[in-house]
Amino acid sequence: MDSSEIKQLRILATKSRIGAILGTFHAKSGHPGGSLSAADLFTYLYYKELNVDPRNPQWEDRDRFVLSKGHCCPSLYAVLAMKGFFDWDELTNLRHVGSMLQGHPDMNKTPGVDMSTGSLGQGVSSACGMALAAKLDRKDYRVYTLLGDGEVEEGQVWEAAMFASHNNLDNLVVMVDQNGLQIDGTVDDVAGIEPLDKKFEAFGFEVFKIDGHDFEQIKDALDKAKTVKGKPTAILCRTVKGKGVSFMENQVGWHGVAPNKEQFELATAELEAQLKKLEGEC
Numbered sequence: 001m002d003s004s005e006i007k008q009l010r011i012l013a014t015k016s017r018i019g020a021i022l023g024t025f026h027a028k029s030g031h032p033g034g035s036l037s038a039a040d041l042f043t044y045l046y047y048k049e050l051n052v053d054p055r056n057p058q059w060e061d062r063d064r065f066v067l068s069k070g071h072c073c074p075s076l077y078a079v080l081a082m083k084g085f086f087d088w089d090e091l092t093n094l095r096h097v098g099s100m101l102q103g104h105p106d107m108n109k110t111p112g113v114d115m116s117t118g119s120l121g122q123g124v125s126s127a128c129g130m131a132l133a134a135k136l137d138r139k140d141y142r143v144y145t146l147l148g149d150g151e152v153e154e155g156q157v158w159e160a161a162m163f164a165s166h167n168n169l170d171n172l173v174v175m176v177d178q179n180g181l182q183i184d185g186t187v188d189d190v191a192g193i194e195p196l197d198k199k200f201e202a203f204g205f206e207v208f209k210i211d212g213h214d215f216e217q218i219k220d221a222l223d224k225a226k227t228v229k230g231k232p233t234a235i236l237c238r239t240v241k242g243k244g245v246s247f248m249e250n251q252v253g254w255h256g257v258a259p260n261k262e263q264f265e266l267a268t269a270e271l272e273a274q275l276k277k278l279e280g281e282c
Contacts, residue, residue, distance in 0.1 A: 001219060007278055009215045012082060013043040014275045017244045018268060019078025023094035023101070025264040030095060030103060033254035034072035034148060037179040037212070037239040041146060042079045044218045050144070054084035057111040063141050064130045066115045068123025069148035069177065070104040071256070077101050077110075085112035121154030123147070124174060128164050131172040131232075142226075146175045150182025153191045158203065164232040165204025172232040173225050174205070177212060179241035181252045200234040212237025245270055 001009075016039045024030035046052070050063040067076055074094060081088045086100065093099040100109045104118035114130070117123040127145035134141050147157065164172055176196065184190050193199070197207045206228045210217040218237075225233040241255070242248030245267040259267055 001216060006215050007281055009040075009043055009047060011275060011278045012047060012079075013040045014244065014271055014278060015082060016043055016075045016078040018271045018275070019081065019088070019091050020074035021245070021259060021264060021267045021271065023074045023077060023091040024258040025261075026092040027095035027103070027258060029256075029258050030074055031071040031256045032074065032245075032259065033181065033241040033248060033251070033256075034069060034177065034179065035075040036243045036245060036248065037241045038069075038072055038146060038177045039075040039079075039243065040213050040215065040239075041175060041177065041218065041237060042076050044215055044222075045144060046079050046083050048219065049222050051141070052083075052112070054080075054112065057085060061139060061141055064114045064127070064143045066123045066127040066130070066143070066145040067105055067113075067117055068127070068145050069120065069151050070117030070123060072148070072177075073101075073103070073105050076105070080110070080112040083112070086110075120148070120151040121156035121160075124157055125160040125163075127172060127174070128160050128167075128169060131164070131169040132167055134171055135167070135169070142171045142173065143169075144173045144175065146177060148182065149176055149178040149180065149187045149193060149196075150190065152176060152193050152196065153187075158199075161200065161203040161205065161232075168230050169232045170229050173222070174200075174232060174234045176234065176236050177239055178236055179239045181241045181250070181255065183252075183255045185252055196236055197234075200236075205232050205234040207234045207236065209236045210238070212239040213243060244274065 020035040095103045105113040131143040208221040248254040
């Protein structure tokens with residue numbers, strides 16, 4: 001990618017962070033921290049990687065994406081809105097009764113959502129099923145799923161990993177948003193998962209470790225994943241919880257707390273300043 005492409009992706013990711021803050025503020029609940037850490041990953045997937053069509057969300061041959069850490073959907077919704085799956089204004093209805101945008105993704109209500117998720121550990125299992133279905137149906141679509149590093153403590157994740165390797169699901173990419181924090185504290189303190197790369201390798205995965213905020217590294221890992229044959233791929237993405245908002249970064253308290261009016265205005269002002277700077281560099 002050239003510098004102009006990278007700047008454009010940064011602009012889009014910053015807008016998705018603004019959307020995540022907007023949605024959680026209007027909902028008065030939600031999970032901003034992990035939404036902000038994953039914003040760059042969502043942006044790259046939907047603008048560079050996934051073969052999807054907002055005009056035909058149920059297109060049979062589309063690539064699939066499963067947000068296994070479903071509570072971090074606010075920035076995913078922002079990216080889907082920017083891509084044209086629905087209007088940006090829908091973000092202000094996040095978590096409202098009857099809204100298409102619930103606190104966890106709902107495939108029956110939200111265009112662009114391929115699987116309803118919420119119970120941690122289960123999304124990756126669904127992704128495995130989709131990848132196996134593609135193999136059985138002789139389809140070329142690929143399946144991507146994003147987990148949180150706290151979520152990896154769930155035993156079902158490793159059952160799914162064993163299944164993926166046993167079935168040679170080389171059309172499956174498991175991404176882990178490693179921001180180091182979960183609801184009760186640091187991942188290391190709650191139930192340390194390291195060495196995570198060795199664990200996935202032991203389960204038969206090809207593993208790449210990257211900076212999850214570096215678009216060139218994201219591209220390189222996803223490009224390499226397409227060359228892997230006979231086994232699934234895991235991409236471990238080191239990120240910062242609350243990325244982009246100074247008072248949220250690396251603060252476990254922002255795992256599941258919405259900003260109040262003052263915090264919303266401060267966060268939005270920070271992100272809009274970043275956006276203005278990026279747009280001025282283009």
